[in-house]
Amino acid sequence: MIYSVGENIYAFNSGIEFAQISRTKDLLANGEAAKIVTKEYNRFLSRDTATLGLTSDQYVNMYDYFQKATNVERKELSVRFLETVPLRDYHVTGVDANYSTIDYMGRTLAKMNIMPGTVGLAGDIDYFDRVGNKELTQFYDWRGFLSMEQTYHPDGSVALQTFFDIDGKPVIEIVHMFINGVVSPSMYKLLDFYGQDYVFDTQNQLFTFFLNELNSASQGVFVADRPSVVESVLGVVNPIKTIAYLHESHLEKNSITGEKGIKLAYEGIVAPKGKRFDLIATGTATQAAEIKQGYAVNATTGLQTASYPIDDTNKQTALTKLVYVGRLAPDKNVTALIEVFQNIHERKADTELYLKGYYASPEYREQIEQQIKQANLAEVVHVLDYSIDNSEIYQDASLFITTSENEGFGINALESMSHGVPVACYAVDYINENLVTNGKNGITITNRTPHNLAKLIIETFGDVKQVQALKANTLKTSQAFDDKHLVSQWQAAIKA
Structure with a gap:
């Protein structure tokens, strides 16, 4: 295994x-x-x-x-049919699509939050004491069973977490204590595991x-x-x-x-x-x-660690649609990527940039959006929502661009190659020569500036035959990193 x-x-x-x-x-x-x-x-x-x-x-x-x-097979668990809420004694009031309340004699005892992405299914329930302080929260698993509940210190920080098996039996406890003024987990207790309790200091x-x-x-x-x-x-x-x-x-x-x-x-x-x-x-x-x-x-x-099936339907040779798929984060140097596109767009007004992924933080999102706005690129730079299926973005893509200052390999670049889309990047460790080779299956520069990369991209796409050769070689590169190659490498490494 x-x-x-x-x-x-x-x-x-x-x-x-x-x-x-x-x-x-x-x-x-x-x-x-x-x-x-x-x-x-x-x-x-x-x-x-x-x-x-x-x-x-x-x-x-x-x-x-x-x-x-x-x-465990999933069972949809409605907030109105929870065994822990006897409807003979308590009243469930639907407030809106996001939550309901549990009421008793005019007082709200609990707030029942709906499971995200569902209609009326149990997500988590906050229980309150008589003065409105939260004293207990119950968390339900996506599959429809009570998974964990936690209690609180007087200041509202977590005091104890108890995890349950699918039959409602407690199996793990995590105690949270004040350590140097900060509430942190101080004990992990595994309960009745084959008849024994085990205590650990850390997760x-x-x-x-x-x-x-x-x-x-x-x-x-x-x-x-x-x-x-x-x-x-x-x-x-x-x-x-x-x-x-x-x-x-x-x-x-x-x-x-x-x-x-x-x-x-x-x-x-x-x-x-x-x-x-x-x-x-x-x-x-x-x-x-x-x-x-x-x-x-x-x-x-x-050791190769990813492979992608070949899709050779992309025949785009004109420089029109530039793409990046991956995390939108400072270590990926997205600000430089936008500068590359800005340089290209100034010379080719019909180009557009598509960024697909998720932001590392709200602050970084604001930084990127501000950069796009200040460069007057809001109409031609499109940020697409993260999803696992990227086939659509590559269907008519001209080029994949990354300006990361280092890569362990670049599996997002390999994915683009599997669609016949060449890669433009800085000549950095360890993507350069190991995956992307300038003039063979992509475009790389050693003098790493957005202006220089943009200039070489425009020059390259001025020669249709060269672009066609790049596209053919991207598919060959992807084929060289197929699943058979991955498995044979891992088998050899394990036996060595």
């Missing part, structure tokens, strides 16, 4: 989650046992995984596991216990896909192999000296003080070689 270990699967996911999903599906489709493992509590997990095309046997969440809810300790349960049931290869799960993965006893997968560069520039050093998040992987991973994997052989040469690690290798 190959366990891809991460934090969560969200409504809005990053490239890491998409890589885990692609890897797991490719391995399963080619006869390898594989599963995604997540750490964080998420009562919407079954909804979010279904949206991503995952079935319940392709992932396992720690809280679901202890709640005996790893394979990572509980997660380590959980991973060992998985390994006992089916010994496997554990892949740490996020730094936050490193401690727990290294705590697995007698796994087949432990692998740390770095989805981005392990280096960052010092803002004062300009020198490159290890990102703090990756020190425990590439420069460990204790136990080491059996293997450190990266998106490219180039990065793997750098880590092997510079640090005392057991072994490194470049």
Whole structure:
């Protein structure tokens, strides 16, 4: 079993989650046992995984596991038919589409919030004391059972969280106490697990216990896909192999000296003080070689972690529609991307830019929107809502642009190539030459400025035959990174 270990699967996911999903599906489709493992509590997990095309046997969440809810069919639970609310004694009043109230003798006892995206289904219920202070909240899982409830300290901060199995039995308690003036989790208690109670100081300790349960049931290869799960993965006893997968560069520039050093998040992987991973994997052989040469690690290798089916229907050779699909975040340097487009649009007025993804924060959204407005580009820059199906945006796209200052590989660029859409980017680690090669399947510049990239893009699209050659080579590149190649690489790495 190959366990891809991460934090969560969200409504809005990053490239890491998409890589885990692609890897797991490719391995399963080619006869390898594989599963995604997540750490964080998420009562919407079954909804979010279904949206991503995952079935319940392709992932396992720690809280679901202890709640005996790893394979539960969804039942719609109306707020008017909750067993915890006896309608003989209490009255449920529908206020609007978002919530109802529970009333008794003229007093509102509770507010029943409707499950997001549903009509009249139980989401969560806030209960109030006689003076209106919230004293208890009950949270219902998307699948229609009471999943967790929490009580509060007098200041309104969380005091105790209790998680229930599908039959209503308490299985986990998390105690929150004031530590140095801040309320934080201070104890995780696993209740009556095979007749025993277990107490942990941190969620990572509980997660380590959980991973060992998985390994006992089916010994496997554990892949740490996020730094936050490193401690727990290294705590697995007698796994087949432990692998740390770095989805981005392990280096960052010092803002004062300009020198490159290890990102703090990756020190425990590439420069460990204790136990080491059996293997450190990266998106490219180039990065793997750098880590092997510079640090005392057991072994490194470049491993493909995503693939996309080929769609060669795009025949666009004119420079009209430029696209970017991915997180809209500072580390993706979206401000420079807009500057690139601004330079292009000044010379080609019929061009438009489509950005598809989700913003890292409301503040960054405001910054980008303000930049677009000040550049007078509001009519030609379109920000599309995040979704998992990107086929429509690529149907008539001319070019995919990214101005990120570093990439672990660039799976969003690979996706565009699978649609025959060339990539324009800065010649940065580790996308340059490993995925995108200037003049072959894309456009790259070493002198990294928006003006220079825009100029080269316009020059390139002035030659239709060159654009046709780029498009043909993008499809060849995507074919080279197909699911068979991914699986063979992982099989070889595990056996090594």
